[in-house]
Amino acid sequence: MRKIKSVxxxxxxxxxxxxxxxxxxxxxxxxxxxxxxxxxCQKVKAVFQKELSKKGMGERVTLKVTGCxxxxxxxxxxxxxxxxxxxxxxxxEDVPLIISETIQNGRKVERLLFEDPEAHCKITSSQDIPFYxxxxxxxxxxxxxxxxxxxxxxxxIGGYRSLAKALFQMRPDEVIEEIxxxxxxxxxxxxxxxxxxxxxxxxxxxxxxxxxxNCDEGDPGAFMDRSLLEGNPHSxxxxxxxxxYAIGAxxxxxxxRQEYPLAHKNAGxxxxxxxxxxxxxxxxxxxxxxxxxxMAKGGGAFVCGxxxxxxxxxxxxxxxxxxKQIHTIEQGLWEKPTNLNNVETWANVPLIxxxxxQWFSSMGTEKSKGTKIFSLVGKVKNTxxxxxxxxxxxxxxxxxxxxxQQNGKRIKAVQTGGPSGGCIxxxxxxxxxDFESLTQVGSMMGSGGMIVMDExxxxxxxxxxxxxxxxxxxxxxxxxxxxGLKRMGEILDRITEGKGNEESLSLLEELAEVVVDxxxxxxxxxxxxxxxxxxxxxxPEFEAHIHQKRCPAGVCTPLIxxxxxxxDCTGCGACAKVCPTQAIKGEKKQSxxxxxxxxxxxxxxxxxxxxxxxxxx
Amino acid sequence: MDSKSVDKIIDKYQEKRTALIxxxxxxxxxxxxxxxxxxxxxxxxxxxxxxxxxxxxxFYKSFSLIPKGKHxxxxxxxxxxxxxxxxxxxxxxxxxxxxxxxxTTADKQFSLNxxxxxxxxxxxxxxxxxRKFYGEMNSIKARRIIEKINKNNKNKKNGVxx
Numbered sequence: 084m085r086k087i088k089s090v091x092x093x094x095x096x097x098x099x100x101x102x103x104x105x106x107x108x109x110x111x112x113x114x115x116x117x118x119x120x121x122x123x124c125q126k127v128k129a130v131f132q133k134e135l136s137k138k139g140m141g142e143r144v145t146l147k148v149t150g151c152x153x154x155x156x157x158x159x160x161x162x163x164x165x166x167x168x169x170x171x172x173x174x175x176e177d178v179p180l181i182i183s184e185t186i187q188n189g190r191k192v193e194r195l196l197f198e199d200p201e202a203h204c205k206i207t208s209s210q211d212i213p214f215y216x217x218x219x220x221x222x223x224x225x226x227x228x229x230x231x232x233x234x235x236x237x238x239x240i241g242g243y244r245s246l247a248k249a250l251f252q253m254r255p256d257e258v259i260e261e262i263x264x265x266x267x268x269x270x271x272x273x274x275x276x277x278x279x280x281x282x283x284x285x286x287x288x289x290x291x292x293x294x295x296x297n298c299d300e301g302d303p304g305a306f307m308d309r310s311l312l313e314g315n316p317h318s319x320x321x322x323x324x325x326x327x328y329a330i331g332a333x334x335x336x337x338x339x340r341q342e343y344p345l346a347h348k349n350a351g352x353x354x355x356x357x358x359x360x361x362x363x364x365x366x367x368x369x370x371x372x373x374x375x376x377x378m379a380k381g382g383g384a385f386v387c388g389x390x391x392x393x394x395x396x397x398x399x400x401x402x403x404x405x406x407k408q409i410h411t412i413e414q415g416l417w418e419k420p421t422n423l424n425n426v427e428t429w430a431n432v433p434l435i436x437x438x439x440x441q442w443f444s445s446m447g448t449e450k451s452k453g454t455k456i457f458s459l460v461g462k463v464k465n466t467x468x469x470x471x472x473x474x475x476x477x478x479x480x481x482x483x484x485x486x487x488q489q490n491g492k493r494i495k496a497v498q499t500g501g502p503s504g505g506c507i508x509x510x511x512x513x514x515x516x517d518f519e520s521l522t523q524v525g526s527m528m529g530s531g532g533m534i535v536m537d538e539x540x541x542x543x544x545x546x547x548x549x550x551x552x553x554x555x556x557x558x559x560x561x562x563x564x565x566x567g568l569k570r571m572g573e574i575l576d577r578i579t580e581g582k583g584n585e586e587s588l589s590l591l592e593e594l595a596e597v598v599v600d601x602x603x604x605x606x607x608x609x610x611x612x613x614x615x616x617x618x619x620x621x622x623p624e625f626e627a628h629i630h631q632k633r634c635p636a637g638v639c640t641p642l643i644x645x646x647x648x649x650x651d652c653t654g655c656g657a658c659a660k661v662c663p664t665q666a667i668k669g670e671k672k673q674s675x676x677x678x679x680x681x682x683x684x685x686x687x688x689x690x691x692x693x694x695x696x697x698x699x700x
Numbered sequence: 701m702d703s704k705s706v707d708k709i710i711d712k713y714q715e716k717r718t719a720l721i722x723x724x725x726x727x728x729x730x731x732x733x734x735x736x737x738x739x740x741x742x743x744x745x746x747x748x749x750x751x752x753x754x755x756x757x758x759f760y761k762s763f764s765l766i767p768k769g770k771h772x773x774x775x776x777x778x779x780x781x782x783x784x785x786x787x788x789x790x791x792x793x794x795x796x797x798x799x800x801x802x803x804t805t806a807d808k809q810f811s812l813n814x815x816x817x818x819x820x821x822x823x824x825x826x827x828x829x830x831r832k833f834y835g836e837m838n839s840i841k842a843r844r845i846i847e848k849i850n851k852n853n854k855n856k857k858n859g860v861x862x
Contacts, residue, residue: 303778382760
């Protein structure tokens with residue numbers, strides 16, 4: 084590891100890395116994100132390594148394991164440069180062919196290219212794939228280019244130059260003014276103006292100040308922070324260094340949830356490298372600015388995403404939130420002024436310092452600037468991470484980028500904002516996505532999870548899911564959240580069991596109001612949102628459960644029955660073989676049927692049926 | 701429990717109280733749970749009250765005071781996995797292993813856990829088996845994973861190479 088003592092050292096290192104890279108004729112980049120790992124990218128990488136060295140191509144071809152490019156559903160992903168050929172769903176056994184065809188002869192392997200679902204033609208470069216075409220990938224695009232465990236890769240794409248600019252060309256208050264002018268707002272959910280927060284922390288009284296990066300991405304369905312910290316950890320470090328310089332902090336922490344082992348590992352490696360290179364420690368880049376970073380690991384508690392609970396957790400205590408009469412900006416970690424931002428917020432900082440606030444604020448809407456990364460998941464064709472300018476409509480995200488419905492079932496809603504958010508019905512999909520618009524319709528931006536729901540999703544079940552989720556995660560300190568959510572969960576349980584009555588919904592609404600008004604922290608205050616939004620837009624589904632004892636989506640087990648369509652059943656017998664209660668009868672090659680009285684409604688038959696003959700009603 | 705390993709872990713974090721959660725993680729990784737003896741050692745070396753350590757060890761879901769099974773089955777029930785059929789897989793796992801989430805089978809082979817999100821939502825439902833991620837799961841695939849582990853265990857016992 085080189086020691087960087089000045090800006091010119093940094094520039095020289097960058098030039099050297101680029102020069103070295105130019106010596107290679109071909110760069111093979113394999114996605115090493117957690118999603119692609121589930122599909123076996125490590126095997127793909129290992130075979131590339133073995134085959135390339137066997138063929139003695141190590142000097143001409145370099146192999147790079149990068150962060151997540153976002154299109155997880157199509158993994159493992161492999162891109163060959165400079166040809167810019169994007170291969171998807173690559174298996175270890177495809178590797179020799181890629182080497183002999185593409186790397187040695189410059190020909191494409193058609194079979195591994197992405198096929199346009201409408202035009203049915205093969206697409207060579209990722210930029211032309213509909214999923215990527217409509218995105219503005221300011222933050223995520225770097226994930227494609229760098230190996231997160233190699234600091235030099237980040238240096239080569241201009242890394243730490245924004246820090247240099249801040250340290251030598253800007254005063255701390257000028258940095259804050261620049262962030263303020265950019266209009267950057269916190270990406271963790273609440274959307275508080277970042278520059279204002281920094282300013283408050285800078286003005287707070289006290290010598291010792293801290294900065295914290297919140298990677299306790301607890302919202303289920305959101306994973307953009309994981310991908311950023313996993314795929315480009317040095318950009319987070321750079322953002323924090325700039326923030327610390329502006330605020331006057333000398334120590335920082337990155338808090339990573341325990342469920343993200345790779346993010347934890349890569350961030351840890353990055354910190355060690357930065358320390359060795361002299362970008363953390365004393366007199367950074369030869370200036371009089373000192374700063375160091377440490378890691379802290381969560382323990383599987385959702386509430387620790389809340390700033391005061393997170394701070395308690397870093398202090399090694401039980402992660403209980405406290406009342407925010409005194410803000411963490413004044414008294415946070417060890418009662419010292421503390422500035423906490425989430426991963427995506429920190430990742431935006433170097434970009435703004437480098438390209439200027441004007442450039443940043445030219446994107447987005449009047450009050451929400453820049454881009455936002457969403458994790459588009461659930462019942463939608465293309466799933467993965469998408470980065471788009473603020474103000475784009477839900478329709479564009481779900482249909483143009485996401486490709487619309489998945490299994491021929493109509494999309495009816497999208498859930499945003501995690502357990503504090505709500506479900507937005509398809510009739511409102513023309514809504515621009517920004518902080519204000521989503522709140523207006525009873526949901527919120529949250530950290531950026533977008534879970535698409537179709538006719539096969541029961542909205543009562545979803546409401547119940549979130550209430551139970553939050554009941555489980557409630558720290559138990561205040562009564563309205565602890566007891567109120569429990570009672571709300573019980574009412575919803577009864578409704579989904581067909582035991583709801585006339586009063587259930589009004590009681591549910593009344594309780595929700597009390598929990599919102601009287602809970603101590605954000606978790607409780609927003610906990611009833613999913614229920615209230617579901618009631619607001621999908622009341623007839625609740626009423627069907629209560630009055631007709633029917634689950635229209637076919638999800639709530641006590642209210643459904645499985646049967647087999649005589650027309651579609653080919654009599655293959657696969658369902659009868661997997662049925663754990665032997666409830667499926669029928670002769671071979673004849674239509675089968677289910678004995679309702681012994682059916683345990685496990686759904687195994689539906690999972691194995693190749694002709695979709697199993698009907699749930 | 702060898703107390704040297706616990707000392708080593710505490711040394712690694714220089715007896716810092718702030719590192720308590722990391723220390724507990726490391727102890728659990730090594731011993732498959734948090735033995736009482738280890739917690740007492742942590743309390744004395746960090747000069748903390750055992751009660752406070754017990755509070756932390758029981759507040760955070762990832763810690764267990766009883767030994768976990770040889771194989772860990774972690775099912776994600778985040779929203780994306782939920783709407784794609786996660787609960788059906790959970791029902792199947794409960795039935796296969798005959799335990800509830802958070803419990804370990806009597807033969808100490810399997811522990812079943814449920815988490816709120818593993819952040820691999822794009823390929824849900826997701827299951828984590830002994831640190832390996834499996835995407836696009838359904839109840840049948842999950843059942844086969846358990847069957848395969850059982851078969852391997854049996855073969856190992858009988859000295860057959862798998």
